[in-house]
Amino acid sequence: MIRDRKDRGKNAWKQVTWEEALDLIEEKVNYIKENYGAEACFTIQGTGREVILYAPAYASAVLGTPIFTTALSGDSCYGPRCAVGDYQFGAGYPELDYAAFFPDRYDNPQYEVPKYILIWGKNPIYSSGDGFFGHAIIDLMKRGSKLIVVDPRVIWLATRADYHLQLRPSTDAAVALGLLNVVISEDLYDHDFVENWCFGFKDLAKRAAEYPPERVEEISWVPKETLIAAARAFATNAPSSVAWGLALDMQANGIQAGYAIMSLAAICGYIDVPGGITLTMPASFMGKWRYDTFGFLPDELKGKYIDDPSYGAHNAGSPQGHQSHPDLIVEMLETEKPWKLRMLWILGANFLSAQGAMPRRFYEAYSKLDFVVTQDVFMNPTAMALADVMLPLTMVGEHEGIALPHFGRNTHLLGAINKAVDEGDCKSDVEIMILAGKRLNPDLWPWDTPAEFFTSQIQTKYDWTFEDLQNDVIYQQEYVYKKYEKGLMRPDGKLGFNTPTGKVELKSTIYPGWGEDALPYFEEPLYGPNSSPMVMEEFPLILTTGGRNITFFHSEHRQIPSMREINPWPKVTIHPKTAAKYGIQNGDWVCIENPMGSFIQKAKVAKEVDPRVVHAEHGWWFPEQDAEVPNLFGAFKSNPNLCVPQKKIGKLGYGAPYKGIVCKIYKVDGLDG
Amino acid sequence: MSEYGMIIDYKYCTGCHTCEVACRKEKDIPLDEWGIKLFEVGPDELKGKWYWNFIPLPSDYCDLCHDRIKAGKKASCEFHCLANCIEIVRIEELSAKMIEYGNSVTCFIP
Numbered sequence: 001m002i003r004d005r006k007d008r009g010k011n012a013w014k015q016v017t018w019e020e021a022l023d024l025i026e027e028k029v030n031y032i033k034e035n036y037g038a039e040a041c042f043t044i045q046g047t048g049r050e051v052i053l054y055a056p057a058y059a060s061a062v063l064g065t066p067i068f069t070t071a072l073s074g075d076s077c078y079g080p081r082c083a084v085g086d087y088q089f090g091a092g093y094p095e096l097d098y099a100a101f102f103p104d105r106y107d108n109p110q111y112e113v114p115k116y117i118l119i120w121g122k123n124p125i126y127s128s129g130d131g132f133f134g135h136a137i138i139d140l141m142k143r144g145s146k147l148i149v150v151d152p153r154v155i156w157l158a159t160r161a162d163y164h165l166q167l168r169p170s171t172d173a174a175v176a177l178g179l180l181n182v183v184i185s186e187d188l189y190d191h192d193f194v195e196n197w198c199f200g201f202k203d204l205a206k207r208a209a210e211y212p213p214e215r216v217e218e219i220s221w222v223p224k225e226t227l228i229a230a231a232r233a234f235a236t237n238a239p240s241s242v243a244w245g246l247a248l249d250m251q252a253n254g255i256q257a258g259y260a261i262m263s264l265a266a267i268c269g270y271i272d273v274p275g276g277i278t279l280t281m282p283a284s285f286m287g288k289w290r291y292d293t294f295g296f297l298p299d300e301l302k303g304k305y306i307d308d309p310s311y312g313a314h315n316a317g318s319p320q321g322h323q324s325h326p327d328l329i330v331e332m333l334e335t336e337k338p339w340k341l342r343m344l345w346i347l348g349a350n351f352l353s354a355q356g357a358m359p360r361r362f363y364e365a366y367s368k369l370d371f372v373v374t375q376d377v378f379m380n381p382t383a384m385a386l387a388d389v390m391l392p393l394t395m396v397g398e399h400e401g402i403a404l405p406h407f408g409r410n411t412h413l414l415g416a417i418n419k420a421v422d423e424g425d426c427k428s429d430v431e432i433m434i435l436a437g438k439r440l441n442p443d444l445w446p447w448d449t450p451a452e453f454f455t456s457q458i459q460t461k462y463d464w465t466f467e468d469l470q471n472d473v474i475y476q477q478e479y480v481y482k483k484y485e486k487g488l489m490r491p492d493g494k495l496g497f498n499t500p501t502g503k504v505e506l507k508s509t510i511y512p513g514w515g516e517d518a519l520p521y522f523e524e525p526l527y528g529p530n531s532s533p534m535v536m537e538e539f540p541l542i543l544t545t546g547g548r549n550i551t552f553f554h555s556e557h558r559q560i561p562s563m564r565e566i567n568p569w570p571k572v573t574i575h576p577k578t579a580a581k582y583g584i585q586n587g588d589w590v591c592i593e594n595p596m597g598s599f600i601q602k603a604k605v606a607k608e609v610d611p612r613v614v615h616a617e618h619g620w621w622f623p624e625q626d627a628e629v630p631n632l633f634g635a636f637k638s639n640p641n642l643c644v645p646q647k648k649i650g651k652l653g654y655g656a657p658y659k660g661i662v663c664k665i666y667k668v669d670g671l672d673g
Numbered sequence: 674m675s676e677y678g679m680i681i682d683y684k685y686c687t688g689c690h691t692c693e694v695a696c697r698k699e700k701d702i703p704l705d706e707w708g709i710k711l712f713e714v715g716p717d718e719l720k721g722k723w724y725w726n727f728i729p730l731p732s733d734y735c736d737l738c739h740d741r742i743k744a745g746k747k748a749s750c751e752f753h754c755l756a757n758c759i760e761i762v763r764i765e766e767l768s769a770k771m772i773e774y775g776n777s778v779t780c781f782i783p
Binding site for chain 1 (some may be wrong): 684725
């Protein structure tokens with residue numbers, strides 16, 4: 001579908017053929033590239049879907065621009081945890097060992113069931129994040145694993161846990177340092193692993209000594225008895241493991257928190273052992289055609305991605321390649337400096353409903369673009385507000401594709417997506433990439449079909465084809481434990497880890513170069529009882545957002561009747577005591593407000609949260625409502641990101657306060673106030 | 674009388690609603706009716722401990738997927754259950770199976 005630029009925001013779409021749509025894209029992109037340079041074009045990607053394997057290629061190999069980005073402030077999803085994996089272990093994403101590499105799974109003779117699983121800032125049952133199958137936790141519980149849950153909410157797993165550390169949102173680093181304090185001061189750590197394979201233990205011990213359980217309780221609200229008991233259980237029951245989640249990414253102090261948690265796992269000896277934490281080299285089956293496509297750019301464009309030299313962990317060589325920084329892109333659109341961005345290709349992102357902090361600001365800034373293409377399965381607020389071309393995508397059962405967990409950073413399998421049905425005049429992300437690539441950058445696109453493309457990528461490493469994979473369904477990688485003892489963690493074959501010291505860096509030799517402390521530390525969130533007592537006089541509650549709802553994936557699925565029937569409205573969870581204080585009853589409409597903005601959701605009065613905390617669902621819009629501007633399917637009615645600031649991010653460029661802000665609440669008459 | 678019964682090992686039921694949707698699709702049940710419905714109790718504190726349980730309750734639509742079972746398949750809810758906490762067994766095996774599952778287990782003979 002295409003729409004005249006002056007009709008953006010109106011339901012004035014005109015259906016055209018694929019040929020006509022691609023003609024228009026070719027004409028507009030070539031015009032912009034000739035007149036303003038390829039760097040006036042960029043791509044923006046969503047998360048957790050197939051297209052994120054191809055989004056960097058859409059930028060570098062299709063449009064020929066060095067700029068690809070997301071809309072998430074501080075790129076606060078997955079990247080921060082990967083940065084910890086990269087810089088601390090010199091490896092890919094550290095993941096709970098749930099026997100995923102073995103065809104016989106939990107029965108494999110090498111495997112051991114973790115005694116404790118430390119589930120931190122993650123509700124894997126409902127999120128299955130990044131390719132981790134969340135219900136594997138249930139498999140492990142049935143086989144004897146016990147749980148320690150660190151979460152501001154009483155998630156269902158917390159009611160099954162031996163220990164629940166119900167912390168104040170965004171005080172994770174303090175809790176992690178408190179656990180380290182107990183494990184070190186009580187001498188419960190793995191001396192052999194620390195002496196042979198860790199760097200900087202003494203300095204870490206000194207830092208952890210600054211966080212005795214009493215102090216941690218004051219900061220985090222976690223009773224010191226619970227903290228001490230959890231630390232002892234985790235450290236004295238080998239092997240145990242960690243499943244860490246998005247909550248660590250969504251705070252400015254998140255890298256430090258993740259760093260402290262992984263240090264805890266390391267000194268307990270749980271790295272790369274059966275039933276501990278798996279690590280692999282960060283290489284993927286599709287790696288040659290993902291961030292590597294940046295290499296196809298001419299040298300004069302390679303320096304033109306958008307980042308800040310002070311954002312060390314996010315900058316060049318980061319886990320996300322040369323991904324431009326989302327907060328800087330918003331500013332660039334607003335100021336038109338260092339140059340004016342003109343063309344955007346949106347890949348599976350509805351950033352006005354999810355990702356974008358201060359979404360009205362996004363709407364204004366992104367409206368300035370000359371030409372916007374998007375592709376999606378359903379119409380959504382972002383497409384309705386901003387796009388000039390909308391390409392309809394096939395769903396997963398309607399095309400051929402590949403799936404790999406953890407985006408190549410801890411990839412236990414490569415799976416084939418086999419086409420099962422053929423309906424409508426839609427195409428897949430890969431088909432569109434090849435068609436557009438052939439028009440805009442033909443030298444790089446010799447393939448005619450997705451199968452040819454996949455086979456050529458598979459054969460950079462293996463001698464089989466995509467058709468073989470389709471027949472076998474999955475290919476599982478081999479896994480070797482204790483790779484650091486076998487010279488398998490470093491490209492040069494030496495023993496140890498692929499870090500500057502060759503060891504697990506409990507004290508970073510990298511961070512100080514970026515002006516960051518070499519050791520993990522706690523920093524108060526921007527708003528909170530200790531950092532902004534004045535603000536909290538008017539906005540006395542802590543607002544955390546984004547806990548998953550089983551029926552939806554971020555801003556998706558509100559238009560599917562069988563999903564919406566289960567969860568018809570956005571819900572803000574309020575403790576019964578707090579609800580009573582504000583005269584709110586279960587099911588009432590409630591406005592949640594702070595200095596940034598306000599939004600409305602329905603009250604769920606439940607003890608899932610502390611009385612001082614409320615939790616709001618994210619990603620809500622209403623496909624049944626008026627599509628056009630200004631309503632835009634109600635995109636600005638229930639979106640908690642209206643209360644989340646932009647560019648209040650961590651020192652290293654990663655992490656933003658989506659999960660730890662403040663608010664006041666009051667009853668209103670309905671969704672419209 | 675049914676030849677089979679449905680065991681729910683509800684200590685592991687995570688409230689994912691998959692059984693509801695799987696059943697609705699299998700039996701083509703309209704949105705204002707249901708074949709199996711999830712009930713939730715909690716979270717609340719009992720005897721100083723958290724209590725939060727989900728239990729799916731089959732409706733009059735439920736025939737324990739008689740045709741699927743006769744064809745050697747699992748019932749649709751049982752097959753799709755992410756926690757593997759639903760099992761359809763022969764009625765005379767119910768009590769032995771429930772003892773195997775231990776605590777927090779129930780059964781339905783719809």
